[in-house]
Amino acid sequence: MLSTLLSLPKRLWRMSALRQALLLTALFWIAVIGSAVYAVFEMRDAIDRRVDNRLEARFEMIRADIANGTFDTNAPQYVGLEQVIYLAPDEKDSPLFGRRGTFLDDDLAPDRLFRGRYPDEPWLFLGGPAGDGWLIVGQNVGELSIFDDVLMEALVSIGWITLLVALAVGLFLGWRTQLRLSKVTAVLDRAANGDLSARVVQDQDRDDLDQLGHQVNDAIGRIAAALDQAKGFSASIAHDLKTPLTRLRIRLESALMSDGDREEEIGAALEEVDKAIAIFDAFLRLSKLESGALERRFEPVDLAALANDIAETYGPVIEDSGRSLTTDISAATLKGDPVLLGQFLTNLIQNALRHTPKGTALTIVVRKGVFGLADDGPGIPEDQRDNVVKPMYRLDRSRSTEGAGLGLALARTIALRHKAELRLSEPDTGNHGLFVRMVWPAK
Secondary structure: OHHHHHHHHHHHHOOHHHHHHHHHHHHHHHHHHHHHHHHHHHHHHHHHHHHHHHHHHHHHHHHHHHHHOOOOOOOOEEEOOEEEEEEOHHHOOOOOOOOOEEEEOHHHOOOHHHHOOOOOOOEEEEEEEEOOEEEEEEEEOHHHHHHHHHHHHHHHHHHHHHHHHHHHHHHHHHHHHHHHHHHHHHHHHHHHOOOOOOOOOOOOOOOHHHHHHHHHHHHHHHHHHHHHHHHHHHHHHHHHHHHHHHHHHHHHHHHHHOOOOOHHHHHHHHHHHHHHHHHHHHHHHHHHHHHOOOOOOOEEEEHHHHHHHHHHHHHHHHHHOOOEEEEEEOOOEEEEOHHHHHHHHHHHHHHHHHHOOOOOEEEEEEEOOEEEEEEOOOOOOHHHHHHHOOOOOOOHHHOOOOOOOOHHHHHHHHHHHOOOEEEEEOOOOOOOOEEEEEEOOOO
C-alpha cells in the first residue's frame, strides 16, 4: 500500500495529458502575471504624465498671477494637497533659488501638523523663475502610492484566483483526456495479449481522440482478419500439399522397393515435387504483388495488341485441350504494367483450363474500361464469388484439380494495382458460365 502511494506522483507525472494541463496552466498564469505587470507600468506611466501636466499647468497659472500682481508672494500657500513657495529676489542665497524642474524633496513637504492627515506621502515639486523671484509649486502625489498598493493587491488576488481556476479546469480536462487515452491503451493491451475482439467503445466522433479510437478499432480488425487469413492459408497449404507429398512418398517408396528400372518412378516423384514447388511459387507471387515489390513504372499499354498476342500464344494449347478460343477485342489503351496485365489474362486462361470441362468456349474480351475472359463452363455460384478471390480458397468441386487456389487472388491483386475492380458474373450473352474481368471506373 505504501509503495503504491509513493509511486502515485510518478505515475501521475507520466500521464502526458496531465503534464500538458499543468504546463498550459503555468504558461497561462505567467501570461496573466506578465499582462498585469505591463498594465501596472502603463497605467502608472499614464498617471505620472497626468500629474506632471497638472503640476505644469498649475505652475504656469501661478506664475501668470505673479506677473499680473494678483498673487500674494508674502503669505505661505497651503491649499489642500498643494504647496506654493515663492522666493523674492533678495532670497537668492536660499538653496531653493534656482532649483529648476521637477523633483521630490521630503524636507519641503508641509510640516508635521499639516502632514498628519497624509503621513508619509510623497510630494512632487516644480521649480522655475516667476517675475523677479523664483517659484516652486508642490503637489501631494500620495494617491499614486495608494493606487499602486490597491492595484497590486487586486492583481495578486486575480492572479491567484486565475491560477486556481485554470489549474482546476486544466487538471479536469487533462484527467478526462487521460481517461480516454487509458481506454485506448487498455484495448491495445488486450489485443496484444491475444484478445482481438477488444474494441474502443465510442458513441460520437468529436475530435482526434475519437478518430484515434476508430483507427485502433480498424487496425485490430485488420490484424484479426490477417490472422484469420493466415490460419486459412496454413490449413489450405497443408491440405493442398498433402496430396502431392503423399504421392511423392509413394513414388519414392515404389522406386526404393523396385528391382527394375526406377527412372519412371523417380520422374513421377519429380513431377510431384514440381507441383509442391508451384504451390509455394504461387503463394510467393501473391505476397510480392500485395506488397508492391513487383510493380514497375507504369506506361501506356495497348490492351488489344496484348490480348491478341496472348490469344495467338494460348490458342493452340486451348484447342489441344478440347476447348475453343474466340476474341471480342476492340481498341483500348491503359497506363499500367504490361507484364502484370499479361499475367492477369494468362492466369484467367489457366484457371479456365483447370476448372472447365472439354467443349467449353473461351472468349477474350477487351473493350474500353474492360479487360478479361468469359467462358460458358459451369461458372461459380453467386454466393461464392466473393470467396473465390481470397487466397487459397477453392470450391469443393475444385479440390480434385491441380492448383493452389491463387489464380483469382492473383488476378484481383493485379487489378487493384491498376486501380481497377475485379468483377465476376455470367457472360453478357446471358448463358451459364463465368465472365471475369477488371473494370475501370468511367472518367
